[in-house]
Amino acid sequence: MPRTINAFAALERGGPIRPWTYEQRDARPHDVRIEVQFCGVCHTDLHYVGPWGREYPVVPGHETVGRVVEAGGAVTTHAVGDLVAVGPIVDSCRECAACLAGDETLCVTMATAAYGAPDRHGDGLTRGSWAEQVIVDERFVYAVPDGLDPACTAPLLCAGSTVFAPLRHWNAGPGRTVGIVGLGGLGHLGVKFARAMGAHVVAFTTSASKAEDAPALGAHEVVVTGSGEMPVRRLDLIVDTVPAVHPMTPLAQALATDGTLVSVGLPPTFDVAPFALAVGRRSIAGAGAGGTRDTRAMLEFAAAHGITADIEVLGSGEINTALKRLEANDVKYRFVIDMRR
Numbered sequence: 060m061p062r063t064i065n066a067f068a069a070l071e072r073g074g075p076i077r078p079w080t081y082e083q084r085d086a087r088p089h090d091v092r093i094e095v096q097f098c099g100v101c102h103t104d105l106h107y108v109g110p111w112g113r114e115y116p117v118v119p120g121h122e123t124v125g126r127v128v129e130a131g132g133a134v135t136t137h138a139v140g141d142l143v144a145v146g147p148i149v150d151s152c153r154e155c156a157a158c159l160a161g162d163e164t165l166c167v168t169m170a171t172a173a174y175g176a177p178d179r180h181g182d183g184l185t186r187g188s189w190a191e192q193v194i195v196d197e198r199f200v201y202a203v204p205d206g207l208d209p210a211c212t213a214p215l216l217c218a219g220s221t222v223f224a225p226l227r228h229w230n231a232g233p234g235r236t237v238g239i240v241g242l243g244g245l246g247h248l249g250v251k252f253a254r255a256m257g258a259h260v261v262a263f264t265t266s267a268s269k270a271e272d273a274p275a276l277g278a279h280e281v282v283v284t285g286s287g288e289m290p291v292r293r294l295d296l297i298v299d300t301v302p303a304v305h306p307m308t309p310l311a312q313a314l315a316t317d318g319t320l321v322s323v324g325l326p327p328t329f330d331v332a333p334f335a336l337a338v339g340r341r342s343i344a345g346a347g348a349g350g351t352r353d354t355r356a357m358l359e360f361a362a363a364h365g366i367t368a369d370i371e372v373l374g375s376g377e378i379n380t381a382l383k384r385l386e387a388n389d390v391k392y393r394f395v396i397d398m399r400r
């Protein structure tokens with residue numbers, strides 16, 4: 060029987076976010092129904108409420124932690140009462156080479172996003188976790204490791220995964236110098252992960268107060284972009300999380316020969332001089348959140364190293380405040396909504 064779900068949605072482009080209800084589809088045999096406890100506020104949510112949105116109403120929210128309240132008859136990996144987490148993708152073709160390898164975010168048919176995407180079984184659009192409940196196929200539901208605080212874990216599911224996956228792919232580790240650009244939700248976790256992987260970490264920030272925090276997050280060096288002196292020809296890898304157009308030529312010039320500048324921040328365009336790539340045979344690359352294999356590895360690594368997000372928790376009536384403050388770069392370092400209040 061479909062049930063009515065209390066959610067928070069943008070009813071039109073630009074918002075605001077308002078209470079809204081929708082009829083949730085029935086759970087399928089491999090689905091789990093999750094009562095949402097905490098959900099992060101990612102900059103991508105801000106994009107989707109605004110310029111990236113396609114269909115409204117949209118219920119955002121893709122950094123989910125909650126309790127399983129129902130498990131379909133074929134579910135084997137989770138049980139009622141389990142503390143679980145869900146990230147930005149909730150389905151994929153499961154047949155292509157990427158899906159078979161657990162790299163579902165690289166699915167050739169494009170993975171199904173947690174919200175605003177057509178359900179592959181024809182059950183309308185997916186709805187996110189700014190809501191009392193979500194239904195998700197067990198394959199895309201992760202156990203929250205023991206010992207990790209549930210609220211501080213929620214941002215790991217997108218922000219954490221999106222920096223962990225490229226750090227792993229481009230071999231951040233001992234003997235490597237890794238830059239993290241932009242100390243927001245993604246970036247502050249990038250610093251923590253890169254440090255725990257054993258790399259020498261250089262944080263790049265525009266914010267003087269975040270520059271003060273950066274060593275405590277794990278940075279060995281901090282550069283205040285725009286006013287600080289930039290490193291030259293010595294970084295092996297840079298993970299750039301900045302969502303806006305920004306000067307990338309000085310970042311490219313900070314790379315050593317054969318270094319890679321990985322943009323995960325999805326700015327509208329790249330502002331980089333090709334000359335800065337040619338000199339030093341540097342590369343520019345893009346990356347996104349990990350699939351199920353990397354997400355599981357990320358959660359295990361986070362538990363082993365005690366890594367979670369630094370958060371500010373707000374109630375569900377304060378989502379618009381969170382979005383406004385996120386847009387103004389006024390959060391250290393991730394808003395998490397307590398969906399129970």
Ligand code: NAP
Nearest residue numbers: 102103241242243244245264265266301302303324347348
């Ligand atoms: P965020 O919390 O707002 O952090 C972005 C940080 O970038 C800010 O805290 C700020 O750091 C810096 N920044 C912002 N505007 C800037 C500007 N004009 N010039 C230079 N630096 C600037 O956002 P987030 O949640 O981390 O997300 C970052 C971006 O990644 C978003 O566009 C989001 O959509 C995207 N994203 C992509 C994926 C993916 O799969 N590729 C996944 C998740 C998110 P400082 O104050 O330290 O300068």
